[in-house]
Amino acid sequence: MAQVTSVIPLQAPTDVSVSQVEQELSKIWQSYGENAAARATSFNLIIFEPDSGDGKRLVPVDVIASQSPCRVLDLISTPGEDQGISAQVAAYCPIQKSRSSLVCGEYITLKGTAEAFNRLPALISELIIAEMPVFLWWGASPAQGTMMFERLVSLSDRLICDSSTFKDSEADLLKIKAMINSGVQVADLNWRRLSPWQELTAQAFDSPDRRAAVWQIDGITIDYEKGNCTQALMFLGWIASRLAWQPKSMVKEGGDYDISHYGFVNKDGGEVKAELAAIPMADPGIVMGDLIGLRLSSSKGNTDACHVFCSESLGCMRMEASGGAQNYTIHQVTPLADQGADTLLGQQLQRWGQEVLYEESLAITAEILTLSQIPA
Numbered sequence: 001m002a003q004v005t006s007v008i009p010l011q012a013p014t015d016v017s018v019s020q021v022e023q024e025l026s027k028i029w030q031s032y033g034e035n036a037a038a039r040a041t042s043f044n045l046i047i048f049e050p051d052s053g054d055g056k057r058l059v060p061v062d063v064i065a066s067q068s069p070c071r072v073l074d075l076i077s078t079p080g081e082d083q084g085i086s087a088q089v090a091a092y093c094p095i096q097k098s099r100s101s102l103v104c105g106e107y108i109t110l111k112g113t114a115e116a117f118n119r120l121p122a123l124i125s126e127l128i129i130a131e132m133p134v135f136l137w138w139g140a141s142p143a144q145g146t147m148m149f150e151r152l153v154s155l156s157d158r159l160i161c162d163s164s165t166f167k168d169s170e171a172d173l174l175k176i177k178a179m180i181n182s183g184v185q186v187a188d189l190n191w192r193r194l195s196p197w198q199e200l201t202a203q204a205f206d207s208p209d210r211r212a213a214v215w216q217i218d219g220i221t222i223d224y225e226k227g228n229c230t231q232a233l234m235f236l237g238w239i240a241s242r243l244a245w246q247p248k249s250m251v252k253e254g255g256d257y258d259i260s261h262y263g264f265v266n267k268d269g270g271e272v273k274a275e276l277a278a279i280p281m282a283d284p285g286i287v288m289g290d291l292i293g294l295r296l297s298s299s300k301g302n303t304d305a306c307h308v309f310c311s312e313s314l315g316c317m318r319m320e321a322s323g324g325a326q327n328y329t330i331h332q333v334t335p336l337a338d339q340g341a342d343t344l345l346g347q348q349l350q351r352w353g354q355e356v357l358y359e360e361s362l363a364i365t366a367e368i369l370t371l372s373q374i375p376a
Helices: 018-030 061-065 114-118 123-127 147-155 169-181 195-203 211-216 230-242 317-321 341-348 356-369
Strands: 004-016 037-039 044-050 071-077 086-096 102-112 134-138 158-161 186-188 219-225 246-254 259-265 271-279 291-297 307-311 329-333
Touching (some): 004 018, 018 102, 044 147, 061 086, 061 341, 071 114, 071 123, 114 147, 134 147, 169 186, 169 356, 195 307, 219 230, 246 356
Parallel strands (some): 044 071, 044 134, 134 158, 158 186, 219 271, 307 329
Antiparallel strands (some): 004 086, 219 291
């Protein structure tokens, strides 16, 4: 791939009537010869975002424009009185060192209330370039049952979300799992933030003399930034799915750390205990709910199974303070801390195909979330 050095607007955002969007885009390209700027599209990207009121976009234009040329439909949902839909069109081009001419994509912004969009059900489908893949970046909690959400999902080949922004972490994860069950292809940007933790955990048992020890793990403690528990739950679902743990029990202790206890049965019928704790942070950063620390333990005395993983931001103090620190191998994780949706979305748009590991892990997470509460 050619290195992108910058992005320039071939056409700054221009107000047009909704019915004139295609005509205005054609005028842009007619005003440039193909030797100067070529119109190109490799996929459609629909962005849904609530109006923040401060003029900031969920994903900056240059992040999208720096990807492979695409047609972007940016749908901004506004509160208040229905005054119809306003439209803007623009064209943006990444400057590539290997080319003298520009290869550019199109950016269409539609702004209005949910009622206004619902009055024009065919509008969005008419603006999608046919026979091209369609990504939907839904910048809010899943809104199953609403006309806008259901229509956009039906038009799309893949739904992209970010569970760090979910308002009800547990309920919204279950909604995503239900959508996967119904055949919707889903990608969660927050799942990508777990990669360093997953990779380092797997590496801890890579050596031949430690591989058997992974099956001796019967205790796990996960600390995460208070405010959103999706990362912690997805990591627990991931390790349980890899080690064939079956969820059996749940106790929500609550308190300042909102502690939850989960019980599993491993493949040999043994008991596995898990604890999740939400740690209040003075400065949580732009991503809510990042993992902070992780401890794997074994009651069988196998120290090869005992590991502590912790992020650079907080260190391992709480994990080591529980005692027995001398029996644990300590690992420093370099997390994708505060890696925002704009960066991860750009990476996700380069990915194709089903997210099998994510789906398998989320299946166990959903089982965990549907356990009946056992009185403490």
